[in-house]
Amino acid sequence: MHLVENDFPMAVGIKDVAKVAQVSPATVSRVLAGRAVDPAMRERVMAAVKSTGYRPNLAARRLRSRHTNTIGLIVADIRNPFFTAVSRAIEDIAYSRGLRVILCNTDEDPEREAMYLQLMQEERVTGVVLAPSRAGSESAGRFSTDFPMVLIDRAVPGASRDCVVLDNEAMAAGLVTHLHEQGHVRIAGLFGALSATGVQRRIGFEHAAAALGVDSQALSVPHGVGEAEKAVAAVMSGPCPPTALLASNGVMLMAVLRALHALGLSVPDDVALAGFDKEDWMEFVGGGLTVIEQPVEEIGRAAMSMLFERIDHPDAAARRVVLAGRLVARASSSPPHMARTKIQETNP
Amino acid sequence: MHLVENDFPMAVGIKDVAKVAQVSPATVSRVLAGRAVDPAMRERVMAAVKSTGYRPNLAARRLRSRHTNTIGLIVADIRNPFFTAVSRAIEDIAYSRGLRVILCNTDEDPEREAMYLQLMQEERVTGVVLAPSRAGSESAGRFSTDFPMVLIDRAVPGASRDCVVLDNEAMAAGLVTHLHEQGHVRIAGLFGALSATGVQRRIGFEHAAAALGVDSQALSVPHGVGEAEKAVAAVMSGPCPPTALLASNGVMLMAVLRALHALGLSVPDDVALAGFDKEDWMEFVGGGLTVIEQPVEEIGRAAMSMLFERIDHPDAAARRVVLAGRLVARASSSPPHMARTKIQETNP
DNA sequence: ATTTTGTGAGAAAACGATTTCTAGAGCGAT
DNA sequence: ATCGCTCTAGAAATCGTTTTCTCACAAAAT
Known part of the structure; x- marks a missing residue:
C-alpha cells in the first residue's frame, strides 16, 4: 500500500471547464453565477465542473468583479x-x-x-x-x-x-442603585482605563453614587496582568475598606475575584461584588455573581x-x-456585615 | 461646520503612483517589494505613495503573484x-x-x-x-x-x-489514577461523542479504570445544551452513584457543574470532580477544580x-x-466522604 | 412580409498588480 | 579599446475571472 500521490490537479481554471463543456468561458461564468443559459449547456457545464473539480479563484473574481463580499x-x-x-x-x-x-x-x-x-x-x-x-x-x-x-x-x-x-452609564448606575438598596454605602469601582466603555461606566458609577450619597471610590485600572490585583489589594487594605466592589467588565471581575482570593477574603461574606458581563461560570462563585448581562x-x-x-x-x-442590559441579581451582592452579624449571634 | 465630504479618492492604483513619481509601475512595485532601486527614485516613489494615499489591491497582488500569504x-x-x-x-x-x-x-x-x-x-x-x-x-x-x-x-x-x-489516553489515565489515589473507587466519566478527542480520553479512562480495579462508567454525551445535564442527572440518581465525576473537556466540566448545582450536590463534599482544560474561573469553584491543563x-x-x-x-x-498536559491537582478531587467524616468528628 | 425587439452565446477587454523580457548603462578584465 | 558581465528600469505579458461588446437568431409587432 502506498500513499495517494499528488496527481497534480494542475490548477484547473475556468477555461479548462469551458473546453470540456465545449462552451465559452463566459458561459461557464454565467452558469456559475446562476444567470440565464440554455438548459442543455448548463447541464454540460455543471458536469464539466464536477468532472474537473473546478474551484473558482476568489482573488481573480474579486479583482474583476470589484466586490469582495x-x-x-x-x-x-x-x-x-x-x-x-x-x-x-x-x-x-x-x-x-x-x-x-x-x-x-x-x-x-x-x-x-x-x-x-x-x-x-x-x-x-x-x-x-x-x-x-x-x-x-x-x-x-x-x-x-x-x-x-x-x-x-x-x-x-x-x-x-x-x-x-x-447604555453604560445607566447600567452602571443600576448596579450602584442595586448595591445601595442592599445596604452598601461604601463602594469601590474598578474600571478599564483603555476603553471608552470603562470611562462611561465609571461616569455612571460616580454620578449614581453621588446622587445616592454613597461613599464611592473609582479606580482606573490599566490593561495588563496583575494590575487589577494590585488595585484591589490597595483599596481593601485601606483604613476603611468598602463593603462592595464593582468591576467594569468580565475580565476585570475575574481579576478582582483572584485578588480577593489572594487576600483571603470571600464573596459575599467579607465583601460584596458585582459587575458587567455574564459568563457561565459566574453562577457558581460567591453564591452567584450579580452582573449586568449584555444582549x-x-x-x-x-x-x-x-x-x-x-x-x-x-x-x-x-x-x-x-x-x-439586564441586571442579574444574585447572592454576591448580598447586604454587608452578614458574616459579622452571624458571628455575633453565635459567639456570646 | 459640515462633515468631511467624500472627496472620491477614486481608487488610486499603482499607475497613478507611477505617474506622480515619474517612474514605471514596475519600479513602484519593486520599491514596495523592497528590491534594489536607485535611492533617488525610491525616495520619489515613497513620497508619491504617501501623497496619493496608495494602498495596494491585495486581490490583484494575489492573483498575479500566485501566493496569498x-x-x-x-x-x-x-x-x-x-x-x-x-x-x-x-x-x-x-x-x-x-x-x-x-x-x-x-x-x-x-x-x-x-x-x-x-x-x-x-x-x-x-x-x-x-x-x-x-x-x-x-x-x-x-x-x-x-x-x-x-x-x-x-x-x-x-x-x-x-x-x-x-496524549489524551495517558492524560485521562492520569486523572483516573489521581482520583484512585485519592480513594475514589466508583468513577463516572462524561465524554464528548463528536470528537476524536472525546473517544481517546474515554479509552484512556476505561483502560486505567480497569487496570486499577475502579468501578467505572463511561458515557458519550452528544453536543448540545442540556445533554450533559441529563447524563449527570441519570448517573447520579442511580442506586449506587459514583463518588467522582470526570469531564472530557472544559465545556463539559461547566455543564457537569451546572447539573450538580441543579441536583443540590456540592463539589467536592457530595461528589468529586475533575476534567480537562484549565480556565481561569476554575480555581474558585469546588475549592479549585482538578484539571489537565493543555499546553x-x-x-x-x-x-x-x-x-x-x-x-x-x-x-x-x-x-x-x-x-x-499538566495535572493541576486541587480540592475538587479530594477523597470521598470527607463531609461525613467531618460530621462524625464534630457531632458525637 | 418586414422591421423591431429581445435573448443568449462567444470574442475580447478589463480588473490592478507582479513578473518576464528587453535594452541600455556601468565597469572590470583581457 | 573591446568584450562580456552585472545591474537597473521601462515595456509588455500575465494571473483567472467577470463584464462589455458584438452578433446571430428567434419572437413579437407593424
Whole structure:
C-alpha cells in the first residue's frame, strides 16, 4: 500500500471547464453565477465542473468583479467572552448572507488596530465592524475610511459614526442603585482605563453614587496582568475598606475575584461584588455573581443591519443604537456585615 | 461646520503612483517589494505613495503573484476557551510572519467544516490548521487537499496527516489514577461523542479504570445544551452513584457543574470532580477544580512550525506531535466522604 | 412580409498588480 | 579599446475571472 500521490490537479481554471463543456468561458461564468443559459449547456457545464473539480479563484473574481463580499471584524480581545459571543453572532449572520469574515484581534493595542484598519483597506472589504480601543476610537471616529464601518461596544460620544453600544452609564448606575438598596454605602469601582466603555461606566458609577450619597471610590485600572490585583489589594487594605466592589467588565471581575482570593477574603461574606458581563461560570462563585448581562446577539444583529444599511446608503446620517442590559441579581451582592452579624449571634 | 465630504479618492492604483513619481509601475512595485532601486527614485516613489494615499489591491497582488500569504484556521467551537487560546497563539505567530489568518468556526458541524475547507480551496490559502469534528476528521484525514494542512487537538489515529495532539489516553489515565489515589473507587466519566478527542480520553479512562480495579462508567454525551445535564442527572440518581465525576473537556466540566448545582450536590463534599482544560474561573469553584491543563501556546507553535515545514517540503512523511498536559491537582478531587467524616468528628 | 425587439452565446477587454523580457548603462578584465 | 558581465528600469505579458461588446437568431409587432 502506498500513499495517494499528488496527481497534480494542475490548477484547473475556468477555461479548462469551458473546453470540456465545449462552451465559452463566459458561459461557464454565467452558469456559475446562476444567470440565464440554455438548459442543455448548463447541464454540460455543471458536469464539466464536477468532472474537473473546478474551484473558482476568489482573488481573480474579486479583482474583476470589484466586490469582495468580505467584512472585517476587529475586536480588542478575542479571549474576552463578550467579544467571542458577539463575534459568533456576527459571523453567523455574515455567512448566512454569503459574506466572508476576517476576524482580527488588536489586544487593545491602537497600533495593531491601525494596522488592521489599513489591511481592511487593502483587502477592499465591503465593510467593517470595529470594537475600538480607547485611543483607537478617537482616531477611528475622526478619520474617514474608504469602507462602511460600524463601531460596537465602545464609541466616542461626539463622533458622527454608526455605532451600537450598551447604555453604560445607566447600567452602571443600576448596579450602584442595586448595591445601595442592599445596604452598601461604601463602594469601590474598578474600571478599564483603555476603553471608552470603562470611562462611561465609571461616569455612571460616580454620578449614581453621588446622587445616592454613597461613599464611592473609582479606580482606573490599566490593561495588563496583575494590575487589577494590585488595585484591589490597595483599596481593601485601606483604613476603611468598602463593603462592595464593582468591576467594569468580565475580565476585570475575574481579576478582582483572584485578588480577593489572594487576600483571603470571600464573596459575599467579607465583601460584596458585582459587575458587567455574564459568563457561565459566574453562577457558581460567591453564591452567584450579580452582573449586568449584555444582549450579545442583539448587539451583533444590530451591528450587521446597520452595516448593511450603511452599505446601501453611504451618505445617510450616522445613527447610534443604544441597548439596555439586564441586571442579574444574585447572592454576591448580598447586604454587608452578614458574616459579622452571624458571628455575633453565635459567639456570646 | 459640515462633515468631511467624500472627496472620491477614486481608487488610486499603482499607475497613478507611477505617474506622480515619474517612474514605471514596475519600479513602484519593486520599491514596495523592497528590491534594489536607485535611492533617488525610491525616495520619489515613497513620497508619491504617501501623497496619493496608495494602498495596494491585495486581490490583484494575489492573483498575479500566485501566493496569498494567508492561512485558514478552522476550529470546532470558538466559544470554547481552549480554541480561543490556541487561536490567539496561532494568529500571533502568523501575523509576525506576515501571514493573514482567516478564522472559521464550524460549530461541530461536518457540513460547515466541508464548506469551509472548500472555501479555503477557493481562497488558494497557503495552508490550513484544522481542528476537525469527528466525522470531519475522518474525511479530512482521508481525502487530499490542494493545500498543506495540519490537524490539531483531534486526529484520527490511522490517517497519515500532520497533527499535533495531546496524549489524551495517558492524560485521562492520569486523572483516573489521581482520583484512585485519592480513594475514589466508583468513577463516572462524561465524554464528548463528536470528537476524536472525546473517544481517546474515554479509552484512556476505561483502560486505567480497569487496570486499577475502579468501578467505572463511561458515557458519550452528544453536543448540545442540556445533554450533559441529563447524563449527570441519570448517573447520579442511580442506586449506587459514583463518588467522582470526570469531564472530557472544559465545556463539559461547566455543564457537569451546572447539573450538580441543579441536583443540590456540592463539589467536592457530595461528589468529586475533575476534567480537562484549565480556565481561569476554575480555581474558585469546588475549592479549585482538578484539571489537565493543555499546553495551548505550545500546541499553536507546534502546529505552525509543522505547517511551515509542510509548506517547504510538501512530500515529506506525515508527522505526529504528541504533547503532554499538566495535572493541576486541587480540592475538587479530594477523597470521598470527607463531609461525613467531618460530621462524625464534630457531632458525637 | 418586414422591421423591431429581445435573448443568449462567444470574442475580447478589463480588473490592478507582479513578473518576464528587453535594452541600455556601468565597469572590470583581457 | 573591446568584450562580456552585472545591474537597473521601462515595456509588455500575465494571473483567472467577470463584464462589455458584438452578433446571430428567434419572437413579437407593424
